[in-house]
Amino acid sequence: MSQAVYEEPSQQIPILVTADVVVCGGGPAGVAAAIASARGGARTVLLENQGCLGGIWTSGLLSWIIDAGNKKGLMREIVARLDRRKARIASSGEDFTYDPEEMKLLLEEMCEEAGVTVMLHTRVVHAAVEGAGRLTLAITESKSGRQAWAASLFIDATGDGDLAARAGCRFDLGRPRSGETQPMSLMxxxxxxxxxxxxxxxxxxxxxxxxxxxxxxxxxxxxxxxxxxxxxxxxxxxxxxxxxxxxxxxxxxxxxxxxxxxxxxxxxxxxxxxxxxxxxxxxxxxxxxxxANHIGVREGRRIHGRYTVSEQDLQAGIWHEDAVCRVRYGIDIHSTNPDQGKGFGDDGKRSLPYDIPLRALIAADVDGLLMAGRCISGDFIAHSSYRVTGNAVAMGQAAGAAAAIAAIANVLPQHLNGADIAQALQRLEETN
CATH class of the missing domain: 3.30.310 (TATA-Binding Protein)
Incomplete structure (x- = not known):
């Protein structure tokens, strides 16, 4: 039996703002991307579905940050500012806890200081792509109705790759053969x-x-x-x-x-x-x-990029000339099948510290789109390692810096000079 449908009348959607960079998703990756973009001189808009910034850090009450110890720039700045607020407790290792409510306010302050235009309670529902394959608009729904956001460059930091999928990008989900995904957890x-x-x-x-x-x-x-x-x-x-x-x-x-x-x-x-x-x-x-207001999702879409971070990369401890993040966290697969255990493991595989290259943050199927966070281009095993939030911040920082340079220079991210991005990231590191 076919499903009943309603044919929605066509409508004209107001284009609310034209920016240099629009970031979709205000979690750790998205906030870092927006701040880096704005500090790079780009007019930047940050769209977030929840009522606060921080994503899993705040509305998800994660309260525990992994693989941040070797991250410079914005991650180090966030740690320092949490310490000044007495809102962080260090552990015996490099991971640490933080106060989620203090984190909300801190991220809002950092975006305001950088000049980011923040829109909360705003969900990305569609995307407009020009005939040549260039992403031109992100379409949202909110209390204000349906609105369009134009930009030179877009960053998908939604975690689940919502913007990229709606723009027509290919993606993978779950284990290669079974499609099983890691379980969700409510904090x-x-x-x-x-x-x-x-x-x-x-x-x-x-x-x-x-x-x-x-x-x-x-x-x-x-x-x-x-x-x-x-x-x-x-x-x-x-x-x-x-x-x-x-x-x-x-x-x-x-x-x-x-x-x-x-x-x-x-x-x-x-x-x-x-x-x-x-x-x-x-x-x-x-x-x-x-x-938590939002259950913690470990695994959504992995958007196809111009490079795919792989299990082999982890095993080799690979280095890249266009590296934007050095991952030290190991393989961490929470059981995809409760009949085979209800804990976590590594599928019997081992990893070394490895690089994530900028190419893995650039969409393969649509121009003008970068990704940051757990929706970047990678396979199932690699994703289980780089998905933690210390890495998300580093990826967001790189995506934002690259987007700002590309937007201002009116070029696509894949055509950027690696030295320019390295200099932009160095400037972010020196602001701490």
Whole structure:
């Protein structure tokens, strides 16, 4: 039986602004891209669907940043400014926790200082491509209705590659043969526990033992979480973040599946916390302060670029002349099939530190489009490594710097001089 359809009347869509660079998605990659672009002298617009900047850092309450230790420029600046706010706790390793609410305000301030035009509550729903294959407009929906945003260059930092897909770019999703994707996780902020009393259950950045201890306590309370390595992170004072669930088999590209994953995850988190509270002792007063507004998505579209970061790159520890990010984080595949385990692993593969080249950030099928964050061009194994947010910031910074140079010079990113980009990135590093 065919599905009923409604034929939407054609309409004229107002072109709200003409910018040099339009960045779609205001998560770690998108914010970095917008700031780098604006600091590079480009008129820059940042479009974000949520009610704050930061994406998984803020509306997703991630609260834990990975692979930031070797990143210069904007990542180092963010760390320094969080420290000045006393909004960050370093771990025994290089990873760290931060206060999500302080992060929201900090990212807004940095965009304002750079001169970025920010539009919240604005979702990209379509794209206009000229006959020659040049992306010319990003189409959005918001309380203001349907609007178009024109620019010389666009950056897709939506995580799921929404702009690129709507512009007609090819993409990959999930494992090569099965299509299975890594599960989603809904973060929660919890309070009512004493940092000293729960220190043995709290992640310190290098030791996995706290996860096993926390799992044991949850099981003692009659709750076996869907994620076999539940993690508790100390944010500040008596505030903690908890990751304890996996939502298997849900596609980030289907709203109904994201919805069901979110509803299921929230119920599970409350059951887990209620169970811990029933144990008494150090858990007697634990409560959920907030669950994330947006479930954490590990895997969406991987847009085809002019270079594909591959498993072989990781194994070889590859270097590139047009490198924009050196990834040190290893292969991290959260179970794609709960029947084969509910934790995480590396599929028996090993990696060395490796480069992401600018070419992997430039769309192959549409001109005038760059990507930043987890939607760049890579295979399943490589994506499991570079997807973490310390790398997202570095990729966004590079995409924004390149877009600004290309827009001002009126050239496509693939025609840029590598030395010019290196100089632009160096200037960003020197602003700290």
């Amino acid at each position: 929660a902020l919890v309070a009512g526990i004493n940092p000293d009393e729960v220190a043995v259950y709290t992640m310190d950045g290098v030791n996995e033992t706290p996860k096993a201890r926390l799992l044991e306590r949850m099981e003692q309370a009659g709750q076996t979480p869907s994620y076999a390595a539940p993690s508790l992170f100390h944010i500040r004072d008596g505030l903690f973040a908890l990751m304890a669930n996996h939502e298997y088999g849900a596609s980030a590209l289907q709203a109904s599946q994201v919805t069901q994953a979110t509803l299921h995850a929230r119920k599970e988190l409350h059951r887990i916390i209620d169970g811990l509270r029933s144990l008494g002792g150090e858990w007697a007063n634990i409560r959920i302060v907030s669950t």
